[in-house]
Amino acid sequence: MNADDRELLDALLAGEHRALARTISKIENRAPGYRELVSALYAHTGNADVIGITGSPGAGKSTLVDKLAETYRERGETVGIIAIDPSSPFTGGAVLGDRIRMASTIGDMDVFVRSMSARGTLGGLSTATADAVKAMDAFGKDKIIIETVGAGQNEVDIVRTADTVAVLVPPGSGDSIQTLKAGILEIADVFAVNKADRDGADRTVQELREMLHIGEGVGFGGSGHHGADAMADDRTEPTAGTGAGNEDRGGNTDAEAGADGDGNDTDSPAEWTPSIVETVATDGTGVDTFIDELAAHKSFLVDSGTHAEKVRERYAEEIRTLLREDINTLLETELEEAGGVEDLAEAVRTGDTDPYTIATDVLSPVAACLEEAAVQAPGLESESDADRH
Amino acid sequence: MSSDQDEDSQSQHHTQTAERDRSIRCLVSKVGLDGHDRGAHVISRAFRDAGFEVIYSGLHKAPDEIVQAAVQEDVDVLGISILSGAHDTLVPKIMDGLEEYGAREDTLVLVGGVIPDEDRPELEDEGVAAIFGPGTSIEETIEFVRENAPER
Ligand code: B12
Numbered sequence: 153m154n155a156d157d158r159e160l161l162d163a164l165l166a167g168e169h170r171a172l173a174r175t176i177s178k179i180e181n182r183a184p185g186y187r188e189l190v191s192a193l194y195a196h197t198g199n200a201d202v203i204g205i206t207g208s209p210g211a212g213k214s215t216l217v218d219k220l221a222e223t224y225r226e227r228g229e230t231v232g233i234i235a236i237d238p239s240s241p242f243t244g245g246a247v248l249g250d251r252i253r254m255a256s257t258i259g260d261m262d263v264f265v266r267s268m269s270a271r272g273t274l275g276g277l278s279t280a281t282a283d284a285v286k287a288m289d290a291f292g293k294d295k296i297i298i299e300t301v302g303a304g305q306n307e308v309d310i311v312r313t314a315d316t317v318a319v320l321v322p323p324g325s326g327d328s329i330q331t332l333k334a335g336i337l338e339i340a341d342v343f344a345v346n347k348a349d350r351d352g353a354d355r356t357v358q359e360l361r362e363m364l365h366i367g368e369g370v371g372f373g374g375s376g377h378h379g380a381d382a383m384a385d386d387r388t389e390p391t392a393g394t395g396a397g398n399e400d401r402g403g404n405t406d407a408e409a410g411a412d413g414d415g416n417d418t419d420s421p422a423e424w425t426p427s428i429v430e431t432v433a434t435d436g437t438g439v440d441t442f443i444d445e446l447a448a449h450k451s452f453l454v455d456s457g458t459h460a461e462k463v464r465e466r467y468a469e470e471i472r473t474l475l476r477e478d479i480n481t482l483l484e485t486e487l488e489e490a491g492g493v494e495d496l497a498e499a500v501r502t503g504d505t506d507p508y509t510i511a512t513d514v515l516s517p518v519a520a521c522l523e524e525a526a527v528q529a530p531g532l533e534s535e536s537d538a539d540r541h
Numbered sequence: 542m543s544s545d546q547d548e549d550s551q552s553q554h555h556t557q558t559a560e561r562d563r564s565i566r567c568l569v570s571k572v573g574l575d576g577h578d579r580g581a582h583v584i585s586r587a588f589r590d591a592g593f594e595v596i597y598s599g600l601h602k603a604p605d606e607i608v609q610a611a612v613q614e615d616v617d618v619l620g621i622s623i624l625s626g627a628h629d630t631l632v633p634k635i636m637d638g639l640e641e642y643g644a645r646e647d648t649l650v651l652v653g654g655v656i657p658d659e660d661r662p663e664l665e666d667e668g669v670a671a672i673f674g675p676g677t678s679i680e681e682t683i684e685f686v687r688e689n690a691p692e693r
Pocket residue numbers: 569574575576577578579580581583584619620621622623624625626651652653654655673674675676677678679682
């Protein structure tokens with residue numbers, strides 16, 4: 153790491169907001185040296201709870217995030233928010249408007265709001281989000297909230313950076329529940345039926361509950377439809393609707409996870425049934441319950457050992473993504489050297505060659521390097537073996 | 542094949558990528574009681590169409606809130622839209638706030654709206670890079686931002 157980045161890192165760790173802001177810019181821009189900077193952040197992370205909030209545009213995500221942040225602040229916790237807005241597909245420009253809704257926490261520097269646009273490759277955006285989360289974590293934020301529009305696979309990847317994912321469902325259209333089934337349903341740990349002040353909230357809760365039951369039935373195969381239903385019943389029922397019986401359920405989860413203790417009951421692996429809460433983001437109704445559910449899910453993750461597994465999976469995915477990106481960069485360079493993809497494509501069009509031949513040719517210097525490295529590797533290995541003894 | 546050559550072409554590729562990925566970030570802000578927001582909207586959209594990333598503050602923000610947003614969002618450009626006549630008190634407050642966070646030097650600060658000619662020198666002394674009144678061409682404004690956005 154160069155001296156400037158070292159200074160930047162020190163300033164970030166010392167709690168300077170501008171250093172955090174600048175670090176996130178470097179991450180977003182993949183500025184020279186950002187990799188070393190992010191590497192160095194890792195040693196200081198692992199203390200934040202990361203929460204993902206997703207849902208269709210206008211569902212009330214930003215408004216709810218603002219209320220979440222406000223409540224966390226009242227409890228003495230610091231908050232980082234990453235708000236991701238889609239950018240214009242034509243110009244790459246964007247008007248990032250989430251901040252406008254976050255009025256009640258503006259003016260409090262302990263709520264750090266960062267708007268990000270979906271520019272560049274979306275695969276890159278999920279990496280950038282994960283890295284920005286690391287920066288906020290290292291900075292010392294207790295809670296980190298990621299807001300993103302729940303539209304497609306890329307957004308799903310972004311929100312997977314979180315420990316706990318909440319999906320906002322506005323009341324009304326049964327249609328919205330139908331669309332949820334495609335991908336979003338699977339990632340929800342908590343459903344918030346926001347705008348519960350509007351007609352149809354109860355029905356939406358009911359529909360969600362039914363959908364979760366169906367999901368459970370499928371999940372358990374043919375083995376025990378009745379049993380699965382009963383289980384889902386006793387877990388979801390009390391949470392649906394705001395408040396009532398919620399304590400019971402939290403206790404239930406804890407007891408279940410805690411009781412196994414040393415025995416680790418293999419017969420019934422710990423499972424989380426998504427909870428459903430009703431919220432009115434505009435006036436804060438249900439936000440406390442919502443927060444309790446987010447916390448209950450986090451405790452479940454930790455107590456059941458699922459958290460470690462989840463974190464492992466996430467890092468595995470990060471490693472793969474990074475390697476893919478790195479290799480892509482290498483290959484782009486090779487492509488340029490081979491004359492650029494356009495000329496090569498033209499050569500295919502005119503019948504001079506074919507894509508397979510080109511791919512083999514472009515890859516061959518890389519493959520040669522890898523072979524060379526493989527030859528050298530045993531030597532390196534024994535060296536490090538020697539070091540160890 | 543010399544590996545030096547490989548490295549060269551690779552780092553060259555990296556700079557190209559960096560240039561392409563780097564877009565200009567702007568905060569367009571409305572400060573104080575001023576409710577005239579047409580100009581701010583026009584400018585926000587024009588900046589977006591020019592490929593900039595625009596964060597719009599919304600109406601009625603305090604100078605501190607603008608400073609906080611500018612710092613957290615690490616914007617290259619801070620645009621302040623004022624048509625209320627309160628620029629002479631609000632702009633210096635924002636400039637002081639930026640100074641406090643060490644952000645004054647490398648933020649390009651622009652003021653737009655209704656600013657009488659006789660007030661301009663004072664704002665420029667405060668560190669405002671340019672003032673765009675009613676009727677200024679959007680193209681000119683965008684060109685100015687492209688040319689003057691700080692190199693970081
Ligand atoms: C439309 C208008 C209104 C509308 C506003 C609607 C809205 N939502 O915006 C309404 C009717 C609500 C209104 C109300 C009032 N208004 Co009025 N209004 C105007 C008027 C006629 C046009 C403003 C406008 O929208 N122009 C179109 C936009 C696109 O232009 P613009 O804002 O100037 O923006 C351009 C540039 O300035 C620049 N720019 C602007 N912002 C930014 C930001 C950046 C970053 C950059 C780079 C450039 C930039 O680029 C834009 C494009 O070229 C002006 C007179 C005038 N000709 O300016 C009076 C005017 C601004 N209003 C005035 C007054 C006094 C009022 C009221 C107090 C009247 C009253 N007594 O009730 C109220 C106050 C309302 C409030 N809460 O603030 C005075 C202000 C006097 C002063 N500054 O000393 C003016 C100048 C009229 C006058 N000559 O007296 N108003």
